[in-house]
Amino acid sequence: SSLEALKAYSAGRAAISTKSPRAALELFKRAVSLDPQFAMAHSFAGLMYSSIVDEALAKEEIVNGWKVRDNASDQERYFTDFVYQREVLGNLEKARQTCDLWIQSYPRDVEAHGFLAGQVTSGVGKFDRSEEEGKKTIELDPENAYGYHNLANSYILRNRPADAEAVLQHAYQRKLNIHE
Numbered sequence: 001s002s003l004e005a006l007k008a009y010s011a012g013r014a015a016i017s018t019k020s021p022r023a024a025l026e027l028f029k030r031a032v033s034l035d036p037q038f039a040m041a042h043s044f045a046g047l048m049y050s051s052i053v054d055e056a057l058a059k060e061e062i063v064n065g066w067k068v069r070d071n072a073s074d075q076e077r078y079f080t081d082f083v084y085q086r087e088v089l090g091n092l093e094k095a096r097q098t099c100d101l102w103i104q105s106y107p108r109d110v111e112a113h114g115f116l117a118g119q120v121t122s123g124v125g126k127f128d129r130s131e132e133e134g135k136k137t138i139e140l141d142p143e144n145a146y147g148y149h150n151l152a153n154s155y156i157l158r159n160r161p162a163d164a165e166a167v168l169q170h171a172y173q174r175k176l177n178i179h180e
Contacts, residue, residue, distance in 0.1 A: 005035035021051040039072040078102035110140040117150035130154035145176035
């Protein structure tokens with residue numbers, strides 16, 4: 001509902017991969033302050049809080065985003081439902097199901113594949129699926145540092161350090177980095 005909120009949100013999305021979670025968080029918080037009904041801004045603020053290990057604020061923001069998700073698009077509702085299932089309820093199976101439905105509806109959505117490549121599949125020992133989704137993430141968006149990170153993790157968790165190193169070297173050559 002606010003162009004300024006959308007600008008702050010968009011800058012926050014860019015800051016995730018170009019700056020840091022803390023920098024992105026400030027932009028998402030600005031978006032939420034400008035538009036308290038902005039479900040995606042709440043959800044991303046929650047993810048950024050989670051990445052800087054403030055679980056109480058992470059859950060609060062994610063719940064806030066989930067509560068106002070009726071204002072979001074179908075694709076955004078998949079995102080808010082996924083984040084709520086994974087971060088608030090800790091239900092990785094339901095989070096996986098949400099991603100699978102999301103991919104059925106939006107097969108080229110890099111976020112759905114990226115989330116499946118990460119904690120959702122590797123956290124329950126489905127490393128082959130994690131590898132598959134990591135590769136798909138990179139295929140859809142070769143500039144997505146998290147695709148490389150998740151793919152490398154799938155290799156590390158299966159004792160394939162040379163494969164992990166090759167993936168990380170490829171990301172390094174592309175000047176990609178996941179900021180702490």
